[in-house]
Amino acid sequence: MTRVPEGIETGDRAAAATGDDPTAAVLLDALARAGLPRGVHSWVTAALWGDEALEARAQGRAVPDAPPPAPAPQAPARVRRAYLTRIRVQGFRGIGRPAELTFPPGPGLTVIVGRNGSGKSSFAESAEAALTGRNPRWDAMPTGWRDGWRNLHYDESTEATVDILIAGDDAPTRISRRWTGESVRSARGEIVRPDGTTAPLRTLDWGEDLIRYRPFLSYDELGRTVTGRSAELYDTLTALLGLTGLAEAERRLARFCDSLAKRRDRPSRELPRLLDALRACDDPRAARAAxxxxxxxxxxxxxxxLAEDDGPSDAALHVVMRRLRRLSVPERVVMADVVNELRGASMELAMAAGNKGDHAYGVVRLLEEAIELHQRHPAETTCPTCDTPGTLGADWVRRAQARLRVLRQQAAPAAAAHERAEAARDQARFLLAPTPSWLPPDSELGLVWALWESGATITDLGELADHVETVGKSLRAAALSARRDAAERLEDPTGGWAEEAERLASWIDAAGDALGARDTLAEAEAALTWLAEQARLLRDERLGPVAGQAEQVWFRLRQERHIDLRGMRLIGRGARRRVEVDVTVDGVGDQTSAPGLLSQGEFQALALSICLPRTLVDGNPFGFLVLDDPVQAMDTETVEGLSAVLAEVGRHRQLVVFTHDTRLPDALRRLGLPAAIRTINRDAMSNVWVSDGSDRY
Known part of the structure; x- marks a missing residue:
């Protein structure tokens, strides 16, 4: 038979864990005695003041030597503890018609036993919903499950009412919540005070306490205490110990140190990428910077x-780029017209060649040149072609002019062909402009233009047409490419250096900032080290009573197992904050492996060991704790240990335990432990009723 446990501490030692100690005063006293350098001292006080003070300290502005003064110490007000007197439910989950549970206000253990589906959890969850408007179990469920919360057999309103007697009041305070919509969170709540006046739920001012002390614990939530997010339990215990402000100061200083470290390390992180970019830039200034x-x-x-010198690296080349951007070459249509004219004139010449008209055209040109020569040299009468003296003279001129009048008519078609050919050549020569003097001859455009210009020496009309057509295409392509490249380079006349200069300037600013951050970080980290150590000492001191109670509870739950709970610690900060529970199995103290050897029932017992002491803290305004199915997965020996623990806690607090496992009430009866045992039943139409423990099912 399991021995009834000795008393669990609930007195002055537990009060030390409530946070009633003036934490700020304790910390300031330690700070005054620490003899820290003034700079480190000011970082500590800035962390206690807040983020703005940390920024001011980083910028060299003055920060007060002490954190904000705490309110004048007052005698702690006696907690007006609240006890359940009734839970009434209708239309909620497994409960249809109105059903209720009543309890004597004050400490004591009540165990409500019923089969699965009998309405036990409906009572527990509706009571929590009445006070909080939510239930952690709902939050973890799929949407479809959360939406199926109304009872199928009851069409009237869904309501949950909890009557709570607050110490010092003559009558209970009634807390009601009525659901008006389809969502489980659509309920509206109100309270009815003992004097009959109504008020919103928020007037109870229990918001933080409901989170901190958790007067409702389900099987799922107990499981998450050990296997879920440790940060949640860390925050709960930190608030419970009155160390939230200190934890926040430590976190904000740690965040600030992280920020300073990132500023210090930023140039080193960015330097490889900067060097790669500089080495890829052709500008000589980039090479010098690297x-x-x-x-x-x-x-x-x-x-x-170097970074400030962001102009063109080659002024002469910049002028070339500007001219290239404005450069024009013959349009494609103009080139095509000239090519067509050259080929047309060439064809016309070919058709006129060798006929009488062409011969007449040749004679006309010869006579015209001879007359012109004689007119310039009238005294010269010797024929320039046959060298016959006395041939040229006034008579010869008259005869030649008469002959010209006849020949010109015969030569007219040939003359027109030759005139057209010459005009076509002139058009081509106009297009074949010489290479601009400023254009680099070894550039792609310069080479093509030199070839283009050479066409001016071509006399054959067909060859000239081919030259204009072929080389003209290359000229236009090279010119368009050169103009496009010039436009791009003129957008950044530095050829890419301007962008790299800007990146270099940003890196230089970061490097200067890093030098300042490095010096600042040394003092800030020293302050963080001191503050973290003080926080650890205070956490260990204040967590001690709670951890001691957890060890006592575990000792009673473990029975004959060789599993020891050696303590709890609050460690880490920020995203790494957690509650570390020291568990040894068969003497194995490796924290990474020992918890993995625990069974599900042992995990449940461990969770109860951690959560039950929270209920006993003097600052807890809730004199009650509702446990929904804490017995699951426990073996018979553990259930007997649990019955003894619950009975002992029931001496100091009101415990309401819902369970389907008859081993718990059997153990309470067998051990003769004080407890009110009731049974709960539900029929097919969701009618629920409760009877005393003499009824069995």
């Missing part, structure tokens, strides 16, 4: 001068 960045020492001023 040389300075990788050389001995770091000359920020020399780097800054």
């Amino acid at each position: 040389e300075l960045l990788t050389g001995p020492g770091l000359d920020l001023e020399a780097l800054r001068r």
